[in-house]
Amino acid sequence: xxxxxxxxxxxxxxxxxxxxxxxxxxxxxxxxxxxxxxxxxxxxxxxxxxxxxxxxxxxxxxxxxxxxxxxxxxxxxxxxxxxxxxxxxxxxxxxxxxxxxxxxxxxxxxxxxxxxxxxxxxxxxxxxxxxxxxxxxxxxxxxxxxxxxxxxxxxxxxxxxxxxxxxxxxxxxxxxxxxxxxxxxxxxxxxxxxxxxxxxxxxxxxxxxxxxxxxxxxxxxxxxxxxxxxxxxxxxxxxxxxxxxxxxxxxxxxxxxxxxxxxxxxxxxxxxxxxxxxxxxxxxxxxxxxxxxxxxxxxxxxxxxxxxxxxxxxxxxxxxxxxxxxxxxxxxxxxxxxxxxxxxxxxxxxxxxxxxxxxxxxxxxxxxxxxxxxxxxxxxxxxxxxxxxxxxxxxxxxxx
Amino acid sequence: xxxxxxxxxxxxxxxxxxxxxxxxxxxxxxxxxxxxxxxxxxxxxxxxxxxxxxxxxxxxxxxxxxxxxxxxxxxxxxxxxxxxxxxxxxxxxxxxxxxxxxxxxxxxxxxx
Numbered sequence: 293x294x295x296x297x298x299x300x301x302x303x304x305x306x307x308x309x310x311x312x313x314x315x316x317x318x319x320x321x322x323x324x325x326x327x328x329x330x331x332x333x334x335x336x337x338x339x340x341x342x343x344x345x346x347x348x349x350x351x352x353x354x355x356x357x358x359x360x361x362x363x364x365x366x367x368x369x370x371x372x373x374x375x376x377x378x379x380x381x382x383x384x385x386x387x388x389x390x391x392x393x394x395x396x397x398x399x400x401x402x403x404x405x406x407x408x409x410x411x412x413x414x415x416x417x418x419x420x421x422x423x424x425x426x427x428x429x430x431x432x433x434x435x436x437x438x439x440x441x442x443x444x445x446x447x448x449x450x451x452x453x454x455x456x457x458x459x460x461x462x463x464x465x466x467x468x469x470x471x472x473x474x475x476x477x478x479x480x481x482x483x484x485x486x487x488x489x490x491x492x493x494x495x496x497x498x499x500x501x502x503x504x505x506x507x508x509x510x511x512x513x514x515x516x517x518x519x520x521x522x523x524x525x526x527x528x529x530x531x532x533x534x535x536x537x538x539x540x541x542x543x544x545x546x547x548x549x550x551x552x553x554x555x556x557x558x559x560x561x562x563x564x565x566x567x568x569x570x571x572x573x574x575x576x577x578x579x580x581x582x583x584x585x586x587x588x589x590x591x592x593x594x595x596x597x598x599x600x601x602x603x604x605x606x607x608x609x610x611x612x613x614x615x616x617x618x619x620x621x622x623x624x625x626x627x628x629x630x631x632x633x634x635x636x637x638x639x640x641x642x643x644x645x646x647x648x649x650x651x652x653x654x655x656x657x658x659x660x661x662x663x664x665x666x667x668x669x670x671x672x673x674x675x676x677x678x679x680x681x682x683x684x685x686x687x688x689x690x691x692x
Numbered sequence: 693x694x695x696x697x698x699x700x701x702x703x704x705x706x707x708x709x710x711x712x713x714x715x716x717x718x719x720x721x722x723x724x725x726x727x728x729x730x731x732x733x734x735x736x737x738x739x740x741x742x743x744x745x746x747x748x749x750x751x752x753x754x755x756x757x758x759x760x761x762x763x764x765x766x767x768x769x770x771x772x773x774x775x776x777x778x779x780x781x782x783x784x785x786x787x788x789x790x791x792x793x794x795x796x797x798x799x800x801x802x803x804x
Contacts, residue, residue: 483743485736545737554739590739603739 293378294385300514301390307505308397312339312404314498318553319408321492322602326679327412328487328689334407334419341420342400342427347371350399351392353432354440355382361443364436368392382440383512394509395435402431402458408602409466410669413476413676416684418669425659426465430652434461438644449644450627450637452521453510455565455615456648463609464652466600472660473669475599477676484601489549496553500529503560507567520625521567524575525560531579532559532586539587551587554607558586561611566619569629574622578615586611613649616641693788693801694762698753699725700773700781705751711772712755715765719804721754731779750781756788758801 316335323331342350349369356364367373373380374388381388403423410419437444438451451457476484486492507525511518536555537547562582563575570578589606593599600606620641623629630638663669670676675683682688698708705722712720726747733746757765766783773780793803 483736483745484741485743485745486738540740543740545740548737550738587740594741 293387294513297385297513297515298387298390300518301386301394301509301512304505304509305390305394305397307502308394308401308509309339309502311397311499311502311506312336312401314495314502315401315404316495317491318495318499318557319411319492319602321488321490321495322408322486322550323411324484324679325487325690326681326688328681329687330414330416330680330684331407331411333416333685334411334414335401335404337420338400338404338423341424342403343396345424345427346392346396346399350427350432351395353428354395354399354435355392356440358436358441361441361446362436363433363442364440385513391512395439398454398458398506399427399431399435402454402462403427405458405462405604405608406465406469408604409470409600410473411601412680413473413601413670414680415668415671416680417667418663421667422659422663422669425663426656429659430461430465430655431457434648434652444644444647447643448637448640449616450569450619450623450641451565451616451644452568452619453507453564455561455612455619456644459561459564459608459612460616460645460648461652463605463607463612464649465656466604467598467609468653468656469660470593470598470600470605472657472664476601477673479599486550493549493553496556500556500560503529503564507564511568517568517625520572523572524567524570525563527572528563528566528575528579528582529556529559531576532556532562532583535580535583536587539584543587554586554590554603555583558582558607558611561608562586562615562618564612565615566622569619569623569625569627571622571624574624578618578622581618582611582614585614613645616645693756693791693804694759695754695756695786695788696762696765696769697784697786698769698773698781699727699750699784700753701775701779702749702751704773704775705753707772708753708769711768712753712765715761715768717755717757717765719755723752723754725750725752729779729782748779756791756804758804 312335316332320328320332352366352368353364356367359365374392376387381391383391403426434457436442438457504522508518508522511521533552533555537551540551541547559579559582562578586607589610590603620638621630628634726749728746736743736745791803792799
């Protein structure tokens, strides 16, 4: 065990944990004030629900002994054999518990990301059951495929910190949920104006901060690779902030604070799969493209007519997909991409993108249909109009 | 007694308050209100989606005064709130039947 690496990864785990309340604020500010608490709850509750599920069985399904390249076994269920030493740890320099809790924080934020798609119109009971099922049936296999010794990692797909596992998977799930759940009442007729943008900006800032743990920590050591991932993360994000607001400007509007915050998240998402494989200069190019691309991505929902309330598909789905492909183009550290003359890498990335989208979309549809039949996913029209805070949680965010 | 209600631009609140104070008005009630008139609303853009916001924020200042002071107060308030652009607002004058000062029980002009 390497004490330096251990200290670093434990701190990174705490940083990643902080992203989830950051996401709660990011999303919370974007909804109308009658739904601020329910939206915050969608993220915050994952800290409770997913953490326990992860310890009971989620970690084992992701990192237990490989079964056919598809899923992990039950050997680490109830954290059996996950101890203070390095025995059984997928990272030989880290105590098994350290590796487990770092991965736990990734599992927590992923279902929380989806919640942006069904914000303002999801029953809390349906949400809880859906999220638990999604974690075990979609996240755990995805995590196993890419990082746990499954087929996608074996194929050579590069995903440094979760472009496929976290962002594409949540983006694909978001698309399925938005389509199945239908539009919010009044969508397209009434204005849906964010009720507290300063809250959203603060949330974006916390996400940016926590993302250093997410990406640099994914080096799984306090080394130069971690430093590279830290720098690429920052540079891509900064570049995406610039390119998003420039796109807004050119598109005929004004530079908005929401645009700057959205650009930051787009850049963070896009660099996630690439962070340890590309140089800082390549990261800036990735960020510049991601900002413009995701600005276009959020327009897609108007074109296709689904109500992805907080643009999870446009930012995480599209940004994650672009990041995965960009990794296949720009990889030059520890792997070779298209620009290094290795076109095969881009093909492998493409296969991983298609497989991730199809698997996550189809599984989400199945889970959604089952939970909808069991407890119902959408509140009554009257409850939705009154707001989810008072109807789902018996409280209101603001007393005025 | 009359009530003068001045609905105008929020940034003109201080100017109007100052003008009324200069004329010896010793009390007023101020509220933040929303509405629209000929100015209409405005457009807001969030992530590329444009929304028409019909109600624009204004400030409403209410004072109750003796009948004879109404013309000069209205004139000064009008001058203070004036910019010359659409959206300067309106002044409403209406009769007030009775005023009671709660602490002393005084009524009418004495209670203003």
